Amino acid sequence: MKLAAVIQPEELILQGKNDFTLFDVSAGSKVRYDEQHLDGAFYLDLNTDLADIKDFAVGGRHPLPSFEQFARLLGKYGVTKDTHVIIYDDKNGANAAARFWWMLKSIGHEKVQVLNGGYTAAIKAGFAVTADVPEAKSTTPYPITAWQLPLAAIDEVELAGNSNQYVIIDVRDANRFAGLTEPIDLIAGHIPHAINIPFTENLDAEGAFLASEVLREKYAKALAGYQTENVIVHCGSGVTACHTLLAIDYAGLEIPKLYVGSWSEWSRNNKKMILA
Incomplete structure (x- = not known):
């Protein structure tokens, strides 16, 4: 059964803690993450993790990283083809959460959802917060051969x-x-x-x-x-x-x-x- 692209905060709370991998991709909010984030969430940076920034005239301000870079990133956090990935940001999913979702969908990863309402909605629903940073269980780089969703140059x-x-x-x-x-x-x-x-x-x-x-x-x-x-x-x-x-x-x-x-x-x- 295909997962909906969006997951409700109440659904997230009902998930077993070991049944998903949670990512905070709130752009420019690393300081806030270090002080408080949703329990169990890893932090990804839009500029350094989800883009390969070079010359803005070639690919714009946030060009996609190479397959090798993205594969290593996912492996670093233990993401495999079977991992249920849930993503949030502090912009109602309207910023880097959506970008990370697209990137995962585009390499053929089906078990990925964005948290509806983002960080604020999860806290309002009663999801636990912490300053503790989880320990990543790394694995081999994720197998990537192409961006499977359509792109326009x-x-x-x-x-x-x-x-x-x-x-x-x-x-x-x-x-x-x-x-x-x-x-x-x-x-x-x-x-x-x-x-x-x-x-x-x-x-x-x-x-x-x-x-x-x-x-x-x-x-x-x-x-x-x-x-x-x-x-x-x-x-x-x-x-x-x-x-x-x-x-x-x-x-x-x-x-x-x-x-x-x-x-x-x-x-x-x-x-x-x-x-x-």
């Missing part, structure tokens, strides 16, 4: 922007999409012909995912008329885009292409863009 995105057969979804907030503000990258604006569906719209007022049937109706309508292989999702650096890919999977729809480089790569390569 910058050249395909450029072609997609000139074809009515494609749809490019930008999940950044409306002001960044419109070019009214740009807090991270050098240039404000968006890729030509992209549409804006902010990832925050996947969540309710409490920061939890909308019901799967609500998400299904939302994305089935947005993607109507397009083949899945012609749907490209991006953000600023290929991280929060994964939140929308997770939402689409949770909705029971096929996962479309991820443009990892996203705006951080596009805006540094003299590509055509809609500016402020």
Whole structure:
């Protein structure tokens, strides 16, 4: 039976402690992790564990690590093909938790879920917290041969922007999409012909995912008329885009292409863009 992409905090509490491996991937929150985290959670860093950062113009701010790097990382924490991995962050699963989920799904790992509502929701539900760091039981590197989920490179995105057969979804907030503000990258604006569906719209007022049937109706309508292989999702650096890919999977729809480089790569390569 296929696991849902999202697990509820109450379900997590009912899980046997030895039945899953828990990861805290709250970006930039190592200090908080050292002070307090969900009991049993290992910490992963977005920049050093889940990306191989080099030149932002090649792959953007958070390019994927090599297969060898990712395989060693998983082996370090004892993750095998049979491990039930549960992931959380402190951004309602909207940041590195979704990115780690996508990476695991993309190497064919099926037993992976993101904690609905993240760190705050788990504490509210009564999950135990601690400052103790668990001891990892390492194993051999995870066998990885390819990214099995679809990816789009910058050249395909450029072609997609000139074809009515494609749809490019930008999940950044409306002001960044419109070019009214740009807090991270050098240039404000968006890729030509992209549409804006902010990832925050996947969540309710409490920061939890909308019901799967609500998400299904939302994305089935947005993607109507397009083949899945012609749907490209991006953000600023290929991280929060994964939140929308997770939402689409949770909705029971096929996962479309991820443009990892996203705006951080596009805006540094003299590509055509809609500016402020």
